[in-house]
Amino acid sequence: MVRRVLMPGRFQPFHNGHYSALRSLLEEYDEAVLAVGSAQEGFTCQNPFTAGERLEMIDALLRRDGLRNRVWLIPVPDIRMPLAWTTHVLAMAPRVEAVASGNPHVLYIYKWAGLKTIELKLHEPYRYNGSRIRSVMLEGGEWRSLVPDIIAEYIDSVNGVERVRKVCSSGVY
Secondary structure (H helix, E strand, C coil): CCCEEEEEECCCCCCHHHHHHHHHHHHHCCEEEEEECCCCCCCCCCCCCCHHHHHHHHHHHHHHCCCHHHEEEEECCCCCCHHHHHHHHHHHCCCCCEEEECCHHHHHHHHHCCCEEEECCCCCCCCCCHHHHHHHHHHCCCCHHHCCHHHHHHHHHCCHHHHHHHHHHCCCC
């Protein structure tokens, strides 16, 4: 039987902290399911990249590093009901035996629902944080070292930094 773990997140953008956590999970599990949350969102300050863009950028990284056959990518829209969201995610994903997250709220809900949970040991969480990376982009700072190089190239290809600046300055949140 395949040992599989679920790792939900918005991945706005997928950064080195996410990748470190994923690689760590793949040391213990045969496969991982990345549930790309807020899939209905895009072109907002909190969620500047669409679900399709996030799937593409993560896919490119996994293919380059030979991990694509071990990771499922599942887009999951928000439903704004935390308990229902847990089963919603599980219904969209292949069977998993555990849920891994650095978010205590997510872990609490899945544990309450009876699943095994894994608290991710976040790699430099202040540095590798999607909100912070988007802020650095907004301010014109150096953000490329915070994401895998192929992700930076993808963000450049969709004019991602310009998008972050536009959607964050327009008051669209």
